[in-house]
Amino acid sequence: xxxxHKYIAFETILIKEIRRFTRIWxxxxxxxxxxxxxxxxxxxNLIGSRIGQMGGFDYMDFxxxxxxxxxxxxxxxxxxxxxxxxxxxxxxxxxxxxxxVPNYIILLGFVAGGMAxxxxxxxxxxxxxxFFTSLHIEHVFLTLLVVLxxxxxxxxxxxxxxxxxxxxxxxSIIPTFVLTPLIYLGGVFYSIxxxxxxxxxxxxxxxxxxxxxxxxxxxxxxxDVNIVVALLMLxxxxxxxxxxxLYLLRKGTGLRQ
Amino acid sequence: MQTISPKNAISIRGLTKTYxxxxxxxxxxxxxxxxxxFFALLGPNGAGKSTIIGIISTLVRASSGAIQVFGQDVATHxxxxxxxxxxxxxxxxxxxxxxxxxxxxxQAGYYGLRGELAKQRAEKYLRKLDLWEKRDNRSRMLSGGMxxxxxxxxxxxxxxxxxxxxxxxxxxxxxxxRSMWEFLQELNRNGTTIILTTHYLEEAESLCRNIAIIxxxxxxxxxxxxxxxxxxxxxxxxxxxxxxxxTAPTFEDADIQCNMIDSHSFEISLxxxxxxxxxxxxxxxxxxxxxxxxxxxxxxxxLFLSSLxx
Ligand SMILES: Nc1ncnc2c1ncn2[C@@H]1O[C@H](COP(=O)(O)OP(=O)(O)O)[C@@H](O)[C@H]1O
Ligand SMILES: [Mg+2]
Numbered sequence: 001x002x003x004x005h006k007y008i009a010f011e012t013i014l015i016k017e018i019r020r021f022t023r024i025w026x027x028x029x030x031x032x033x034x035x036x037x038x039x040x041x042x043x044x045n046l047i048g049s050r051i052g053q054m055g056g057f058d059y060m061d062f063x064x065x066x067x068x069x070x071x072x073x074x075x076x077x078x079x080x081x082x083x084x085x086x087x088x089x090x091x092x093x094x095x096x097x098x099x100x101v102p103n104y105i106i107l108l109g110f111v112a113g114g115m116a117x118x119x120x121x122x123x124x125x126x127x128x129x130x131f132f133t134s135l136h137i138e139h140v141f142l143t144l145l146v147v148l149x150x151x152x153x154x155x156x157x158x159x160x161x162x163x164x165x166x167x168x169x170x171x172s173i174i175p176t177f178v179l180t181p182l183i184y185l186g187g188v189f190y191s192i193x194x195x196x197x198x199x200x201x202x203x204x205x206x207x208x209x210x211x212x213x214x215x216x217x218x219x220x221x222x223x224d225v226n227i228v229v230a231l232l233m234l235x236x237x238x239x240x241x242x243x244x245x246l247y248l249l250r251k252g253t254g255l256r257q
Numbered sequence: 258m259q260t261i262s263p264k265n266a267i268s269i270r271g272l273t274k275t276y277x278x279x280x281x282x283x284x285x286x287x288x289x290x291x292x293x294x295f296f297a298l299l300g301p302n303g304a305g306k307s308t309i310i311g312i313i314s315t316l317v318r319a320s321s322g323a324i325q326v327f328g329q330d331v332a333t334h335x336x337x338x339x340x341x342x343x344x345x346x347x348x349x350x351x352x353x354x355x356x357x358x359x360x361x362x363x364q365a366g367y368y369g370l371r372g373e374l375a376k377q378r379a380e381k382y383l384r385k386l387d388l389w390e391k392r393d394n395r396s397r398m399l400s401g402g403m404x405x406x407x408x409x410x411x412x413x414x415x416x417x418x419x420x421x422x423x424x425x426x427x428x429x430x431x432x433x434x435r436s437m438w439e440f441l442q443e444l445n446r447n448g449t450t451i452i453l454t455t456h457y458l459e460e461a462e463s464l465c466r467n468i469a470i471i472x473x474x475x476x477x478x479x480x481x482x483x484x485x486x487x488x489x490x491x492x493x494x495x496x497x498x499x500x501x502x503x504t505a506p507t508f509e510d511a512d513i514q515c516n517m518i519d520s521h522s523f524e525i526s527l528x529x530x531x532x533x534x535x536x537x538x539x540x541x542x543x544x545x546x547x548x549x550x551x552x553x554x555x556x557x558x559x560l561f562l563s564s565l566x567x
Contacts, residue, residue: 006369008369008370009368009369015366019359023354086352090351091349092351094314094346095350095363096367098314098315098316099339099368100335100336100339252318256318257318
């Protein structure tokens, strides 16, 4: 396929994905705004004022980056898993599969769609945080990079989930039983300094911890983890998941009989 | 001097498919369809028609065999072969939430067309299929016949040289079926090779020049429509005689053909529209005494016609 054609195909998938999540904005953009808004209000504002300092910052300031990251992760994942699964379920994925679009373009298109939703929700939540606190961003480039890489990693994971899924239940199991615990235990609400050393050691195995802390470092300039290690980890996860997803696509898992 | 024969639009060799549950849906299919042909793949439900189309469109993976589209192998020339193929599947497979126009324009994008060109193409085929007024409707609001036509418009947006339709008129009312037939005939006249599957003989008869009949994963007949109809329009009767016969009986009527089977039996074939009283009269005249007579069942008839005709 000509490079130009590939680009058009990629753009077509991305536009379709963006059109989807903006069309159903009541299901895709509003719920995270409400949930995260409530977190801001209750944990940040009401309870946070009693907690005092966390990691050297007001509790509100401490959790804002964590909550933004939580929204980015959940929404990037949910966008790709539900959109791709719904494409499979309605069989309209066949529209792409019979066309000359190569597998990696299909993957990139859906992942870019997930990243777009992750970033869109991230921006909405960030805008909302201005009502509660006024953060200024320490390292703008790093902050953007982490948001993009994180939403990419979870878009890829959502894609793989959707490839294997046969029912709508199959795309809610992983978010409920894997994603949510990883996020809540990933340093969104607390600094792992609070944990005993065993807890810290366990936490170090949680990839979300690295993403949240790198993002927090980008905004506040403070982190529980080594930023270089965290970025490397994000890179390795992206590449690894990309490879797995592409392999499964090529094999036709869940798509071709 | 070399004679110029038309190229094959599609050429299938030794195609087999065993599904994951162990069921063998195709048992070695060989099939050629010439460029510009209007070809029917006829067979009862479960014969393997959709499986063949699934393999051509890469949605189903073959267990063995090879397929060439316009002389290029689909496994090695993915881009070129897919570009020249348009597929109209048996089951509805577009998003129920998208608008009619968006579905066609998006499909154009998968083939590298965008912007004004994509819009023009979408308009052209939506108009031809009488869907232009519906372009801003969500696809789930369309009637059954409109949904089928939408799938045809979508399959044509990149103007493929070969259009394959899997039971395009199933569940479509008579009037609409006729207009769809006319549309396909015009498309074919303008140079698009068309293959359609159907389990209505009448449909194949009205549209197609050549036909293959498939049953239980095997091609059982591959011929021109005319020859098939001739074959179906004749019956064969087997007569047993009381006495030994040296030569076959003769008939003045050219439609009646007679062959000896052995010294005590012969078979006669004639159009199904004819009565057989005259045969008895002619046999009596020639002094031949008949002991018994039976109908030799037509192999095709035996296989399908009861199921195909209705
Ligand atoms: N995914 C599948 N797994 C197992 N068997 C299948 C599958 N798809 C089709 N079959 C079987 O293969 C045979 C051929 O099916 P199909 O190609 O759809 O026939 P047709 O289109 O001629 O009606 C049928 O017996 C059908 O039940
Ligand atoms: Mg079928």
